[in-house]
Amino acid sequence: MDLVQTGYTELIKEKAKSLGFDDCGITRATELDDDKVYLKKWLDNKMHGEMHYMENHFEKRIDASLLVEGAKSVIVLLKNYFPKDAQTKGAPVISRYAYGEDYHFVLKDKMQELFDFIKTEIYPSLEGRCFVDSAPILERAYAVNAGLGWIGKHSNLIHKRLGSYVFISELVVNLELDYGEKIKEACGGCTRCVDACPTGAIISPKVIDSNKCISYLTIENKGEIPEVYKGKMDNRMYGCDICQEACPWTWKSRPHKEERFMPNPEVLKMTKSEWSELTQERFSTLFKKSPVKRAKFSGLRRNIDFLE
Incomplete structure (x- = not known):
């Protein structure tokens, strides 16, 4: 590694932080040998439920160099999403990551700025792609390789300063x-x-059976929620933060400062009875730019009814 390239690395990290990312790490775009074995076993055991897309592009998923011709590096970016405020007590709970504007759009905008900066100011021959849950890539594994944290027993990335309430993009x-x-x-x-x-x-540590996961059951699952989980959902209607809330590394999480992640005040103040009366029209207004739209009104209505 020559001095010029090392200088490039620091410039990129500084720019990332100036754009609002909370940390940035870089690792080699190479095959993930250990994760390849784990992923295959996880898929073979059908722990991905109905997320059949996880079976697609297996080789690309464990080797980022196959996603971009001539790829050499994966620049991994973390963005804190821990909110300052919470929902009304007793109301059905939405996962914290979905309080504000859809993170896909927010992070893609910032990443494009970073990409343009690198191409314009550092390396005119730059070629690459930006990913925010938009490609078959094991983002947490590359974040670990980049030195940004480790995988907790709940399978989430844990950052020493930020905890696990972070979005990962590459x-x-x-x-x-x-x-x-x-x-x-x-x-x-x-x-x-x-x-x-x-x-x-x-x-088991780091092994999640999606078929039993509340996040999966309330978002990815398109059928009815199995009755066996009646009374076990801890009032969660979209996603779940229970395992993160229990983790000591999140107890000192600090609120994010991203304006676009600020929650809709209307969502936070809604009571249990108001959620019970939710209509399609109200849903469309409340979640116009929200990731909650992924569940659609029918999915959220199903979840609310299951909790009652």
């Missing part, structure tokens, strides 16, 4: 840079996240 580019190193895992013998899951979805 730039896969044809520029060789200075790479980070893995840091030591720091969960120790703690099993708070495993013990907290009311549906037993964390069947």
Whole structure:
């Protein structure tokens, strides 16, 4: 690694933070050998439920170099989404990540600015792509390789300063840079996240059975929620933060400062009875730019009814 490229790395990290990202790490665009074995076993055991897209493009999913011709580096970006405010007590709960504007749009805009900066100011021959849940890539694994944290027993990335309430996005580019190193895992013998899951979805450390996961059941699942989970949903109507709430690394999480992630005040103040009376028209107004639209009105209505 020459001095010029090392300088490039610092410039990119500084620009990322100036754009509002909370951390940035870089790793080599290469095949993930260990994760390849884990992913295949997870898929073979049908733990992805109805998320059949997880079966597609297997080789690309574990090798970012196949996503961009000539790819050399994966620039991994973290964005804190922990909110300052919460919903009205007793109301059906929405996962914190869905309080504000859809993160796909927010992060894509910032990533494009970073990409343009690198191409204009650093490397005119830059080629690459921006990804925010928009490609078959094991983002958490690359974040670990970039030195941004470790995978907790709940399977989420844990960052020492930010905790696990972070969005992960990536730039896969044809520029060789200075790479980070893995840091030591720091969960120790703690099993708070495993013990907290009311549906037993964390069947072993870092292994999630999606079929039992509240996030999956309320979002990805398109059928009826199995009756076996009646009374076990902890009042969650869209997504779930239970395992993260139990994790000591999130207890000192600080509120984000991203204007576009600020929650809709109308959503926060709605009571249980108001959610019970939710209509299609009201849903469309409340969640116009929200990731909650992924569940559609019919899905959210199903979830609310199941909780009652």
